[in-house]
Every structure is written in structure tokens, then in C-alpha cells.
Amino acid sequence: MDSDFIERIQNITLTKEEGEVIKVGGTHRDKILEECSLCLLGHFLTTRSYNQGAAKSLIRLVWKMGSDLKIVDVGSGLFQFKFALESQLKWVIHNGQGSFENHPLVLRRWERGMTASTVTFNSITLWVQVWGLPFDLMSEEACRDIGGGLGKVVEIDNKAFSSEQARFVKVRVELPLDKPLRRSGVVANPEGDKVRVGFKYERLVRFCY
Structure with a gap:
């Protein structure tokens, strides 16, 4: 539903005001970029519904990172995994890809400009x-x-x-x-x-x- 809404917004004919560019300030830009650089995006390879709360709990248990790991549901079955350290992120890339109820978890690193509707897994x-x-x-x-x-x-x-x-x-x-x-x-x-x-x-x- 989230992706359908975004797609509708992108395809509508814009009014003059809607075409105006809104400039965003960069006061904390460096800190935000640093935090994003310690993120992975991921989703489980399935079209079936599943218990997302249980899936997140299992990931926390398997990766053993406690409160250092933050898992944010950003919609359409997509999760943002926020780490405290680069070493934790690299460990997950190397060792941590798992599954939930036999649905494999696919991951990729954050890149500048990514949105929940444009993330792809190849x-x-x-x-x-x-x-x-x-x-x-x-x-x-x-x-x-x-x-x-x-x-x-x-x-x-x-x-x-x-x-x-x-x-x-x-x-x-x-x-x-x-x-x-x-x-x-x-x-x-x-x-x-x-x-x-x-x-x-x-x-x-x-x-x-």
C-alpha cells in the first residue's frame, strides 16, 4: 500500500506550487550521513505474510548485538538495520545473513538517495x-x-x-x-x-x- 501511494504521487500532474523545490538545511548533515553509513537495508524473500515482530526478535538473538542494533520497519516488508559500529555491520555482511521460517534474509548497504520505494535487491x-x-x-x-x-x-x-x-x-x-x-x-x-x-x-x- 505504501509503494502504491508513492507511485500515485510520482505519476500525478503537478501544480505550480507542487513543482517548487523545498530546500533542506544541512546543520546536522555530517552526523546523519555517518549514521546512515552504518545501516543495512533488508527484507525476507517471501510473498507470504509472517510475524515481523518474531522475525526481528530472532535476528536480534542470532546477531547478538543487544541494544547496539536498532531495527526499523520502513514499510512494505523492508527493514532498516542500524548499527553502532562499522565492525558490527561488516560482521553481519560476512556472517549474519539468516532466515525466518525458511524465508532467506537479503541485505544491502545504504547508498545516498535511497528511499523505501527505490531499494532493490539484486x-x-x-x-x-x-x-x-x-x-x-x-x-x-x-x-x-x-x-x-x-x-x-x-x-x-x-x-x-x-x-x-x-x-x-x-x-x-x-x-x-x-x-x-x-x-x-x-x-x-x-x-x-x-x-x-x-x-x-x-x-x-x-x-x-
Whole structure:
């Protein structure tokens, strides 16, 4: 409803007075910009209704930031997450993307000029497990190349190369939201031999591919 109202306002024919520019003062501009720079915008990937109060409580519990974190409902399922420190914001970007009732939370940093009606989300960062790799492709290089075929590689989990668990390798990838998730893919080694591998996306229990 909020976005419909904004859209109607933007599309109406303006009177002379409505076209006049109202100048805003900049007395506390630096402080406001600093506060905004410590913000993330986010929403849960779902079209279903859900308990927003419970979702906010869960986020507070998982991120463990107490009163340092302020969560503001800015309408249309969009939340503004305000942090006290840059290190807290970066931790969330790196570790904190979660879900509520199997609805993934997508996040992005604030940018100047953003409004609740213009925020867009183009990607989601997830850990992707790669199953079925040949033993001779169990390497960091192969993991990076495979992740790069899915999206933008953020991080590689090196545990599979140094621990007793080697059933799969894992790479953290920034995946585009406008493309379907792949359930499998074909990987070719340097000699040209091909094998089909499977992809499992962590924290996505029920998700439409």
C-alpha cells in the first residue's frame, strides 16, 4: 500500500506550487550521513505474510548485538538495520545473513538517495556445497572456478582440504536473484573430462529453484 501511494504521487500532474523545490538545511548533515553509513537495508524473500515482530526478535538473538542494533520497519516488508559500529555491520555482511521460517534474509548497504520505494535487491550471498567432485578436483582452485560459474566468489571454506571430512567442498557465492538456482552443473577438468556435480544451498530448506 505504501509503494502504491508513492507511485500515485510520482505519476500525478503537478501544480505550480507542487513543482517548487523545498530546500533542506544541512546543520546536522555530517552526523546523519555517518549514521546512515552504518545501516543495512533488508527484507525476507517471501510473498507470504509472517510475524515481523518474531522475525526481528530472532535476528536480534542470532546477531547478538543487544541494544547496539536498532531495527526499523520502513514499510512494505523492508527493514532498516542500524548499527553502532562499522565492525558490527561488516560482521553481519560476512556472517549474519539468516532466515525466518525458511524465508532467506537479503541485505544491502545504504547508498545516498535511497528511499523505501527505490531499494532493490539484486543478489543473495549463500554458502554452496559442491557434491560429487572427482578426487583430483578437490582443490581450492577448482572450488573458486566452480563458484565463479555460479556468481561472485566471496570466500572458500578450506576445511575440506585439511580435515577428515571431504564429502563435499564449500564456497560462499553472491548469487544473482534474477536467475534460477542451479541444482547441478557440469564441471570439466584441465584434460577436458566432464562430470556432473550437485549443488546444495545452506539455509535454504524450502526454496523455489
